[in-house]
Amino acid sequence: MIPGEIDDPPSPIPTMAETQKQDNQYVVQDDGVDGHERENASEYADLKYQRGFGNHFTTEALKDALPEGQNSPLNCPYGLYAEQISGTAFTVPRKYNQKSWLYRIKPSVTHEPFSPREPPHSRLMSDFTDASNSFVTPTQLRWKPEDIPNGKTDFLDGLFTICGAGSPFLRHGFAVHMYAANSSMENSALANADGDFLIVPQQGRLWIKTECGKLEVSPGEVVVLPHGFRFSVALPDGPSRGYVVEVFSGHFQLPDLGPIGANGLADPRDFLSPVAWFEEKEIPGYTIIHKFGGTLFESKQDFSPFNVVAWQGNYAPYKYDLRKFCPFNTVLFDHADPSINTVLTVPSERPGVAVVDLVVFPPRWLVAEHTFRPPYFHRNCMSEFMGLICGAYEGKAEGFLPGGASLHNCMSPHGVDTPTYEKAISEEPRPAKIEGDTLAFMFESSLIPRVTARALESPKRDLNYYKGWIGLRSHFDRNNIPQTVRKP
Numbered sequence: 001m002i003p004g005e006i007d008d009p010p011s012p013i014p015t016m017a018e019t020q021k022q023d024n025q026y027v028v029q030d031d032g033v034d035g036h037e038r039e040n041a042s043e044y045a046d047l048k049y050q051r052g053f054g055n056h057f058t059t060e061a062l063k064d065a066l067p068e069g070q071n072s073p074l075n076c077p078y079g080l081y082a083e084q085i086s087g088t089a090f091t092v093p094r095k096y097n098q099k100s101w102l103y104r105i106k107p108s109v110t111h112e113p114f115s116p117r118e119p120p121h122s123r124l125m126s127d128f129t130d131a132s133n134s135f136v137t138p139t140q141l142r143w144k145p146e147d148i149p150n151g152k153t154d155f156l157d158g159l160f161t162i163c164g165a166g167s168p169f170l171r172h173g174f175a176v177h178m179y180a181a182n183s184s185m186e187n188s189a190l191a192n193a194d195g196d197f198l199i200v201p202q203q204g205r206l207w208i209k210t211e212c213g214k215l216e217v218s219p220g221e222v223v224v225l226p227h228g229f230r231f232s233v234a235l236p237d238g239p240s241r242g243y244v245v246e247v248f249s250g251h252f253q254l255p256d257l258g259p260i261g262a263n264g265l266a267d268p269r270d271f272l273s274p275v276a277w278f279e280e281k282e283i284p285g286y287t288i289i290h291k292f293g294g295t296l297f298e299s300k301q302d303f304s305p306f307n308v309v310a311w312q313g314n315y316a317p318y319k320y321d322l323r324k325f326c327p328f329n330t331v332l333f334d335h336a337d338p339s340i341n342t343v344l345t346v347p348s349e350r351p352g353v354a355v356v357d358l359v360v361f362p363p364r365w366l367v368a369e370h371t372f373r374p375p376y377f378h379r380n381c382m383s384e385f386m387g388l389i390c391g392a393y394e395g396k397a398e399g400f401l402p403g404g405a406s407l408h409n410c411m412s413p414h415g416v417d418t419p420t421y422e423k424a425i426s427e428e429p430r431p432a433k434i435e436g437d438t439l440a441f442m443f444e445s446s447l448i449p450r451v452t453a454r455a456l457e458s459p460k461r462d463l464n465y466y467k468g469w470i471g472l473r474s475h476f477d478r479n480n481i482p483q484t485v486r487k488p
């Protein structure tokens, strides 16, 4: 076994025959849901992962498939092709450098020429420097959950863009997308040449084949599919919905912990990358979809792109279970800024300023004394996109539903709604737990996102959102003089 692999239950590296047996475990189930193809659950049972954030992994699906002592030997073991994927410029400082070497049956270049995908994906947007189909608005925005489509829709076709800033052409910025889908990607894989995808499933598991191996991602977990890797998403539970943040500016890092110390928040060991897995499959008409400069291109090849028998390096997909997050908080008074809940960050060139932070609001104890405990009223120079995976968000008693979303853009005032405020100020502040299975999250950015026409015009947009604050009444009483300033 390769050191660092999680192996539960223990099993040896599969032989070629065993691997091919696994590859044949595709079945077509007529389940009445469009009759779409579903993959056999056993293919995703007992998946193994390698632990650690940014580790230099080594993994092989066939014994000794990784070349020893060099990356690019004249003849690779098993007659494999060696191929490097670089996630950072060759010359970035070593501590930021990300690359992996893949050893594969055929190289990724073996395909017909690219042509723009027809019809174009009209709901997906990446270039926010083109102001023709997106708008800037300071209005506080909220959306109800998107309906799962009736017609057959896979992960890629189910994506729609909410907002974003910058452009992949500038290699700077981000986009927030959501998806609502009901079927698996069939004989097709997507590679995003524009940036990293971080996916937050809200309903339905994702079975993701990548060139580095397979991942199962359930609601409550997030997955990062880095720039350039090919992947294909199957939906074992059918109807699926979730959020995606796409980053054009670099990669996610763990935040520094500062005075918190060496432990806490997201623990590096809880990040899981796949182990090498491959399928040696001829598939006539297999489609590679390449997202590049915001446009989808496609090309055909006649074999599965998931043909990497072994790989080594620190550039690979990974997943993380948000329920493993170890939250820190105030233990005496006042409300901590939400940055205390940062899971991952994509830093900008300015110290402490993120292109995107992923922030989570998990169940936790609230113990602050003489303190307004819910999120404070505020205006933020950063923009805040929020989603709810399950449960209820502590800042909103009404209208923010699992699968829904909100956007509070740079300096747009916001805070708790009226019922949350009234309840908080009338309650005895005993230690209390935000109970149950609740998970809200935020994509926070220093950039000013433009909002797509589709998101602004969506029937799911909650045009009454502002009313939750209009109801805030004045509690001002000139005669209610604080103890400290009362005359003796």
Ligand SMILES: O=C(O)Cc1cc(O)ccc1O
Residues within 6 Å of the ligand: 336, 337, 338, 374, 375, 376, 378, 380, 384, 395, 414, 415, 442
């Ligand atoms: O606006 C929000 O709900 C997110 C948020 C939460 C919090 O606890 C403090 C500040 C903040 O922006």
Ligand SMILES: [Fe+2]
Residues within 6 Å of the ligand: 378, 380, 384, 408, 414
């Ligand atoms: Fe906020």
